[in-house]
Amino acid sequence: MGVKPHPGFFVMQRLMDIMASSHTSFMDVLEASRTRRGGFFRNLTLATMADGPDVRTIILRAITADGLVMFTDKRSPKYDQLQHDHRAAIHAYDPHAKLQVRGYGQCMLKVGEQIPPNYLHDAMKRPEDYASISKPGSMLVTEASVEMNKDDAPNNLAVILFRPHLWDVLELHVEGHRRFAWGLESGEWVGSWRTP
């Protein structure tokens, strides 16, 4: 427990065993899978509560002590949904390791001056993602009619901060599937094996 794996061992040892060894090792694997090219934790699927569930791919921008950082347009359905109900689930699947990682938690939303300058700076590398004149998802008259106003982009940016209280890892394996959970109990992360 608590022994930090050397990155060189990642191919030698099953990812699942590293992720179950300590919560710190678990988070190290997530961060490595976020920053590595082609890593399975670069993009997440974010599920929210709407009229029924809603779900979409989103880029994971950072993992911090405050939570997992994602960007969106504050006029998007997901921002609206998270304002009404903070509960969310995130999901990622690594087809190579046959590993599914899920997190359950709540989302904090930040807009305008609440947004740290480094996040604003990162997001404004692609202002066109936050600059459509019409609200994301709204109907267009023709295919080519997306009008932009890049000056509005900083004002349309919202930062989503996902704070998990439960993680669930499922490993599919020919010798038998395995499931492991990390749950936050009175401020401590407690791990347990589960029926897969």
Added chain:
Amino acid sequence: MGVKPHPGFFVMQRLMDIMASSHTSFMDVLEASRTRRGGFFRNLTLATMADGPDVRTIILRAITADGLVMFTDKRSPKYDQLQHDHRAAIHAYDPHAKLQVRGYGQCMLKVGEQIPPNYLHDAMKRPEDYASISKPGSMLVTEASVEMNKDDAPNNLAVILFRPHLWDVLELHVEGHRRFAWGLESGEWVGSWRTP
């Protein structure tokens, strides 16, 4: 409209344009992406309503006129969640075409004698997926204690039939993102371009 693309054109034409050309073409692309090796529609992410949203990877077994077919263990959280609330969303992302497909709809559940024999036969190629003695997700005393009773597998099988009323396709592209929706209106599928 309604012109069925020859599979040989898939690499010549952008997938998004085929999917927007007619609802039949759209469903043809989904079926081709389900059956093709490495296709992006073989596995889906299924989102459901629990205490907050829940989400997991699931194998898409068939696309029929009745809906999209998936298998599960009837003791699993997703079965329980869908029994309480039929609403669901499905999600798939093709990292090569940078294409996200989402479907919104309701799930029908079938167990025991309601399950068509061909689905039962398919599922029982891997009875161990429905044969754990303890309920999926329940806590285990140790890592190696998953006990099986394969005789119970047919009885634990449930078929999920997802019936969509709305599809949303998002294409990420350097020349500008595009979004297209297919919505069921009085029994007819109506397509429209949306703000991406």
